[in-house]
Amino acid sequence: MLEPKSPAPGRSALGKPEASDEQRALAWAHTARFLTTASQLDQLPVTDLPEIAFVGRSNAGKSTAINRLAQQNRLAFASRTPGRTQHINLFEVGPRDKPNALLADLPGYGYAAVERGAKLRWQQVMADYLELRRSLTGIVLMVDSRLGFTELDLQLLRFISPRITNGVVRLLVLLTKADKLNRSQGAAALRNGNVVLAEAATGESDIGISLFSALKRDGVGGAATVLHRWAGLSGRSATSKDQMASRSPHDSNL
């Protein structure tokens, strides 16, 4: 008697190719849509959904990275419309009738042209958000790969470090615009980044770092996979560290 054949590896019983973790994560990220905007913490919806915040110096490539992750050209540029630049912009992800995560785009810091009073007020809102937002599950910090961590990035790291070291909030650092670096410069940027992040690493922490190029699409699938896992949507027990940092810097699947 013939045994029922098991599907070929990578194929479902129906013969269709199975989506990889990365494809599932990208399809999920693609569902992102604008939800609301807030200039103060108490204007944000109270939610049980896991929330992932995107932070970085202005011009680090944050908007471009969010758009690339969501595979939408204009999503994060909603944050650019006049009046919204100093707001937290929230995006919903997952099925329309049952969203399963929120993305929070925080304004870029360090923009010299912002008037001092507004800057101080805004810094306080951002600090309150990062310190107090209960649903905050993960932070994606965008750092220009050519500059590495600037003093402002280090200040931010020190500020979030209590919630990172105890593992309540996870951290993924994306070294952006990596297409501007050659192979050895990319490897050096990763090494330097790892040295800085080692200070926050504990047995409980979940910290990852990766080269990222929105232009070349390097690191996009890997980053989407980490966010998908943070949202509790993939059963992987691997940490961001295992998924990202141990790969070779120029692995195009990253």
Ligand code: GDP
């Ligand atoms: P934000 O202020 O952090 O939101 O930065 P933007 O996303 O607006 O990007 C700032 C500048 O960097 C823009 O001119 C982008 O075109 C450029 N940029 C962003 N991502 C990349 C990238 O992956 N590669 C290159 N070469 N340029 C990028």
